[in-house]
Amino acid sequence: MKLSHKDIELLQLIEKDANLSVSTLAKMLNVPEDEIQEKLDLFVKENIIVQYTALVNWSKVKEHNGVTAIIEVKVTPKRGVGFDEIAERIYKYPEVQSLYLMSGSYDLAVTVEGKSMNEVASFVSDRLSTLDSVLSTTTHFQLKKYKHDGTIFEDRDDDHRMVVTP
Template structure:
């Protein structure tokens, strides 16, 4: 039941408990209780909008940074990861398999700001061995949503 609610909210976070109740056949009180619990135990982390910043005059530069680490005694990668994800510039931080260890998505106002972050902050953290920075040239799809050129397909209004 919680899964149903989460699927609906993941698709549209503005769906109200009343609407969810109608969509699932659950009572509104039960929906509200489950959502409250999910927020409390951080099953739902946050509600937010997916913004296409290209539409507004506010420059944003995105970079994917591959980070190679040296594991720290007793704490492994987690403490290094934490020192990185605490920086507000980092938007996404994943531990990944493959040729590098951390995948870090960084957003800044300019190339310069990101360069500063990498050279002044990231590379100085103990345990960070090597970084490869890749600037994002174009965002095609963001969190499941096509950014540009999503066309409404017209259906015939009445079909028997």
């Protein structure tokens, strides 16, 4: 599907803020509302827009105790299907939030969420590492999220230090 410059702008706007109304988008792009709605419907139908989501700062929710880990996975690709077959097996696990084929020292980057570090460790040792094509894994636990999908999570106060010059 060939997209126009306005189509790309529309996608960029809703990717940045999916809460923008059709009316607001139409005004921002100087396009009639019905045309915006038709484009959005087409983008959903064509799987260009896959899902509308909310970005939650879980560190602000005291009752949430989950952990996130990024797991580097080295695998042996299979002839004829490459990495796709093992990737499909991995992304079907409900703990897996994202999965990317990477260049560099490992093949797949897997983001996993669990209720505890032990739960994530069990997933890695019992399910992920035991898959036939998996050669090795390296798990990194997320300690703090500063920025995600272009959104900064830090509440930044102005710098109140005194300026000192020699």
